[in-house]
Amino acid sequence: MLNFSQFDHSIFEAIHQFALSLPALNPAMRVLSEKAEYLFYLGIIIYWFSRGRENKKMVLVALSAACAAFGIGNVISHFFYRDRPFIQYAFQPLIEHAANASFPSDHSIGSFVIATAIFLYRRKDGTAWLLLAGLISFSRIWNGVHFPFDVITGALLGVLSAILVKQLFQRWSLARRSLNAGLDLYEGMVRKVRGARYGGQ
Secondary structure (H helix, E strand, O other): OHHHHHHHHHHHHHHHHHHHHHHHHHHHHHHHHOOOHHHHHHHHHHHHOOOOOHHHHHHHHHHHHHHHHHHHHHHHHHOOOOOOOHHHOOOOOOOOOOOOOOOHHHHHHHHHHHHHHHHHHOOHHHHHHHHHHHHHHHHHOOOOOHHHHHHHHHHHHHHHHHHHHHHHHOOOOHHHHHHHHHHHHHHHHHHHHHHHHHHHO
């Protein structure tokens, strides 16, 4: 009977084998692993500057949750250090990567925390972002830089952090007031800048 570590390695080997049997997909997997995360950064910027106070709340929840999730992930990586697959198996991964901690996956944390925050406010948009987060995580296994458990743990950290931070802002009056006060201050500053710009013309 396989233990958990053996099962994790077996799933990794099955997925990474596709890099050899389906090489035509490797360029797309490289893009997903190395470039797709920038779509999340762009999305956050677009949502922030689009009209609507709820969009700005969503962005602040996403960024706050990301800070919490990455902080927890960093602590976990120090207490439960794990070599990356290409170190353990001694092969060249499909993408360049430092030989640092594999567990948990930062890419999975970052993509899933933002995608989940968007989903909690905008279900249709969020579903597409969650799909992209899943593809990014899968590509990290395909390209040989993470084991399945690395990306699953990262995804769970991202999802739970987004849910808990949103609940915090909704249920804790001090956090809710601070969020609204920050948005009021920002919107007031924007109105003043616009007023000064157009008033001087």
